[in-house]
Amino acid sequence: MRCEFIAIGTELLLGQIVNSNAAWLGEQLALAGIDCLYQVTIGDNGQRMKDTITQALERSDAVIVSGGLGPTQDDITREVIAEVMGVDLIRDEEIAEKIRYRFESRGRVMSDNNLRQADIPMGGMPIPQMPGTAPGLICPLGDKVIYAVPGVPFEMKMMVNECVLPDMKKRAGLTAIIKSRVLKTWGQTESGLDEMLTERMAYLDEVGGATIAFQASGIEGLKVRITVKAGSEQEAEKALSDEEKAVREIIGEFIFGTDEETMESVVLDMLRQRNLTLAIAESVTGGMVGARLTSVPGSSDVLKGCIVAYASEIKYNILDVPEGPVVTPDAARAMAEGARNALGADVGISTTGVAGPSEQEGQPVGTVHLGLAIGDYIEAQMTQLPGDRARIREYGVISLLNFLRLRLLGRDANTPFAGKTR
Amino acid sequence: MRCEFIAIGTELLLGQIVNSNAAWLGEQLALAGIDCLYQVTIGDNGQRMKDTITQALERSDAVIVSGGLGPTQDDITREVIAEVMGVDLIRDEEIAEKIRYRFESRGRVMSDNNLRQADIPMGGMPIPQMPGTAPGLICPLGDKVIYAVPGVPFEMKMMVNECVLPDMKKRAGLTAIIKSRVLKTWGQTESGLDEMLTERMAYLDEVGGATIAFQASGIEGLKVRITVKAGSEQEAEKALSDEEKAVREIIGEFIFGTDEETMESVVLDMLRQRNLTLAIAESVTGGMVGARLTSVPGSSDVLKGCIVAYASEIKYNILDVPEGPVVTPDAARAMAEGARNALGADVGISTTGVAGPSEQEGQPVGTVHLGLAIGDYIEAQMTQLPGDRARIREYGVISLLNFLRLRLLGRDANTPFAGKTR
Numbered sequence: 001m002r003c004e005f006i007a008i009g010t011e012l013l014l015g016q017i018v019n020s021n022a023a024w025l026g027e028q029l030a031l032a033g034i035d036c037l038y039q040v041t042i043g044d045n046g047q048r049m050k051d052t053i054t055q056a057l058e059r060s061d062a063v064i065v066s067g068g069l070g071p072t073q074d075d076i077t078r079e080v081i082a083e084v085m086g087v088d089l090i091r092d093e094e095i096a097e098k099i100r101y102r103f104e105s106r107g108r109v110m111s112d113n114n115l116r117q118a119d120i121p122m123g124g125m126p127i128p129q130m131p132g133t134a135p136g137l138i139c140p141l142g143d144k145v146i147y148a149v150p151g152v153p154f155e156m157k158m159m160v161n162e163c164v165l166p167d168m169k170k171r172a173g174l175t176a177i178i179k180s181r182v183l184k185t186w187g188q189t190e191s192g193l194d195e196m197l198t199e200r201m202a203y204l205d206e207v208g209g210a211t212i213a214f215q216a217s218g219i220e221g222l223k224v225r226i227t228v229k230a231g232s233e234q235e236a237e238k239a240l241s242d243e244e245k246a247v248r249e250i251i252g253e254f255i256f257g258t259d260e261e262t263m264e265s266v267v268l269d270m271l272r273q274r275n276l277t278l279a280i281a282e283s284v285t286g287g288m289v290g291a292r293l294t295s296v297p298g299s300s301d302v303l304k305g306c307i308v309a310y311a312s313e314i315k316y317n318i319l320d321v322p323e324g325p326v327v328t329p330d331a332a333r334a335m336a337e338g339a340r341n342a343l344g345a346d347v348g349i350s351t352t353g354v355a356g357p358s359e360q361e362g363q364p365v366g367t368v369h370l371g372l373a374i375g376d377y378i379e380a381q382m383t384q385l386p387g388d389r390a391r392i393r394e395y396g397v398i399s400l401l402n403f404l405r406l407r408l409l410g411r412d413a414n415t416p417f418a419g420k421t422r
Numbered sequence: 423m424r425c426e427f428i429a430i431g432t433e434l435l436l437g438q439i440v441n442s443n444a445a446w447l448g449e450q451l452a453l454a455g456i457d458c459l460y461q462v463t464i465g466d467n468g469q470r471m472k473d474t475i476t477q478a479l480e481r482s483d484a485v486i487v488s489g490g491l492g493p494t495q496d497d498i499t500r501e502v503i504a505e506v507m508g509v510d511l512i513r514d515e516e517i518a519e520k521i522r523y524r525f526e527s528r529g530r531v532m533s534d535n536n537l538r539q540a541d542i543p544m545g546g547m548p549i550p551q552m553p554g555t556a557p558g559l560i561c562p563l564g565d566k567v568i569y570a571v572p573g574v575p576f577e578m579k580m581m582v583n584e585c586v587l588p589d590m591k592k593r594a595g596l597t598a599i600i601k602s603r604v605l606k607t608w609g610q611t612e613s614g615l616d617e618m619l620t621e622r623m624a625y626l627d628e629v630g631g632a633t634i635a636f637q638a639s640g641i642e643g644l645k646v647r648i649t650v651k652a653g654s655e656q657e658a659e660k661a662l663s664d665e666e667k668a669v670r671e672i673i674g675e676f677i678f679g680t681d682e683e684t685m686e687s688v689v690l691d692m693l694r695q696r697n698l699t700l701a702i703a704e705s706v707t708g709g710m711v712g713a714r715l716t717s718v719p720g721s722s723d724v725l726k727g728c729i730v731a732y733a734s735e736i737k738y739n740i741l742d743v744p745e746g747p748v749v750t751p752d753a754a755r756a757m758a759e760g761a762r763n764a765l766g767a768d769v770g771i772s773t774t775g776v777a778g779p780s781e782q783e784g785q786p787v788g789t790v791h792l793g794l795a796i797g798d799y800i801e802a803q804m805t806q807l808p809g810d811r812a813r814i815r816e817y818g819v820i821s822l823l824n825f826l827r828l829r830l831l832g833r834d835a836n837t838p839f840a841g842k843t844r
Contacts (some may be wrong), residue, residue, distance in 0.1 A: 013458050018442050023440040037467075038462065042461075043827050290712075291709035294708025305732045308709065311722065343740075
């Protein structure tokens with residue numbers, strides 16, 4: 001089945017909004033086994049909308065139109081679809097009642113133009129999910145179909161996931177269950193992972209059952225996506241688990257989490273399981289390590305706090321760093337220990353380095369020392385990070401969290417540290 | 423002049439990359455006074471590329487194609503454009519030499535397929551700017567024109583700014599200088615600003631010379647963009663300054679910066695001018711205030727540091743907050759003063775609150791207290807912030823920075839504080 005995506009909105013053409021819906025939808029369609037060959041963006045103009053939808057119907061089996069479903073005079077997607085179908089709009093009284101109720105239940109006065117949203121092209125149906133006041137539409141036309149969904153991302157996503165994709169798969173006769181799992185990796189390049197998994201991927205090409213794909217995620221590392229197709233939910237789940245196991249046997253050391261897990265959620269979970277509390281001392285990252293860990297709900301049972309020692313005297317006075325240069329492994333170690341002592345935690349971690357734009361203490365931009373203190377084990381690791389000020393700092397944060405993660409696992413290529421738990 | 427933008431790349435259709443080029447280009451074209459009515463995304467497929475470019479030439483005067491200019495077999499934009507033009511590709515020896523030199527000067531071996539990038543459709547010209555190894559193209563076709571630029575954002579932007587837009591304006595006979603300035607506001611809604619500026623905008627509609635437009639920037643507030651058109655650079659600059667003055671007279675109290683300025687850069691500049699140093703105490707924002715201020719190069723001459731007192735005992739022990747509830751105005755004040763004292767700064771600011779998902783100390787999610795200590799002036803402000811955990815925290819950060827900004831200006835609707843400088 002071929003699908004085409006048409007985004008309606010002058011604000012998209014003017015660049016006032018980035019069309020992130022297109023990327024999201026593209027990914028969902030690909031995962032569902034549906035081809036999407038064209039994405040088109042046009043403004044709120046009747047003739048251009050009509051021409052574009054008509055052309056899309058000629059070259060695709062299904063068309064998803066987003067936007068133009070609101071209550072204002074600009075919003076003409078309903079009218080244009082009715083025109084393309086050659087039918088009238090009929091007011092759906094059930095939907096009209098829902099819209100009236102939404103306003104009344106919030107004590108707001110409803111202007112009559114809101115009821116335009118209850119108009120449905122004859123032969124079409126409203127999409128049952130209705131997170132906002134604008135209902136979506138399913139409009140069959142011969143053996144083809146037009147779907148209309150709002151441009152608001154969360155409304156669009158709910159309707160696509162719960163109605164449009166299942167309907168489209170049914171029409172396409174796609175009965176197979178497609179499921180995927182993302183394995184998140186850190187510390188290996190795409191070509192490195194590709195090389196390690198070449199044999200496995202060649203094997204899968206031959207026997208089928210699953211596919212493996214890579215997806216770069218910027219500073220967050222590389223995702224390895226396993227996708228399986230099966231006759232039932234249960235079979236799909238088993239195939240996923242089997243393939244995950246096989247992949248982990250090959251690149252397991254680089255995998256830090258799956259699906260919704262993040263580096264910060266994984267590190268917090270590991271500390272929690274080991275009954276360890278954490279303290280942070282930051283210099284070059286200026287609070288980003290703390291910000292990232294506290295973005296996870298419930299982080300307060302692990303994280304005691306963080307000292308951003310931006311001025312050197314704070315490092316000396318509060319963290320007991322010996323006076324002298326501060327972009328050094330010694331300073332990183334002292335900071336990790338100082339944070340642990342000052343904040344009364346079991347584990348201390350730290351960053352000190354040079355994010356630029358200019359060098360510091362004779363160290364080049366990108367030099368970042370990571371510090372770690374667990375029990376009697378106090379260590380520093382030096383990294384040379386690429387990119388501009390923002391990237392160096394972001395890389396510094398995730399590098400520090402991964403450093404802590406590996407040590408909690410008792411894993412390191414160079415030192416014999418075997419992890420400590422209380 | 424009408425322009426159409428065609429983005430080439432299967433990875434865009436699959437949602438592996440968000441098409442942020444489209445938004446950026448849309449904004450540049452609008453600012454240059456060029457209409458863009460269609461944006462189309464297609465994969466690396468010869469026939470579909472040919473069809474789409476041909477259709478674009480029928481309905482637009484200029485077509486910008488991005489992507490497909492690299493050295494691999496997938497990259498066929500050059501071939502397709504030559505086919506649309508009905509001409510052959512000719513190797514440009516000067517470009518070929520440049521490509522060879524790039525490889526040699528980095529000590530890398532060049533495979534021959536890299537020279538494909540030096541092939542130019544007959545009648546076309548390479549774009550002189552060449553930040554990568556893929557040259558862009560200008561290909562006139564009758565009174566229309568096709569531009570080809572790489573998909574890599576920074577390469578695309580350089581070529582568009584320095585070559586494509588000037589060329590397009592020349593072809594369109596657009597000799598007017600168009601210039602714009604962004605005034606960044608915080609603390610007023612779009613409808614509020616719209617109402618305040620209605621009269622001014624009606625006046626401009628009548629007499630011309632400048633236009634005013636609003637652009638929402640999420641938690642960063644609202645941008646007010648002034649755009650002027652004039653015969654010379656000098657006239658444009660004067661018209662901009664005059665209109666900025668007029669707008670500031672109406673909404674000046676909400677404007678915190680212009681163009682590249684940010685809330686954090688403005689606050690740091692104000693502290694620097696007043697010779698004041700800053701200390702931060704954070705709870706609910708977990709390091710985000712520190713992270714945001716230290717994102718500005720040179721912040722170290724103003725910012726001493728930050729204490730993220732996530733656990734209550736850190737608030738009591740290090741910041742001298744009186745034992746008891748910590749989501750209170752008293753705690754916010756004590757934290758601001760405690761940070762100032764502990765870190766030896768002139769000014770202290772603080773956040774304490776509830777980001778959710780669940781309430782705390784009987785306070786609902788979204789409650790955030792901001793604290794401020796300058797000289798003898800110690801104050802707290804309570805805010806009730808909307809959204810989920812991430813948004814509440816982000817709003818908390820910018821609200822705190824704006825709170826400090828207003829106090830440094832000696833401005834407040836409710837208290838008589840008139841600012842202090844040493």
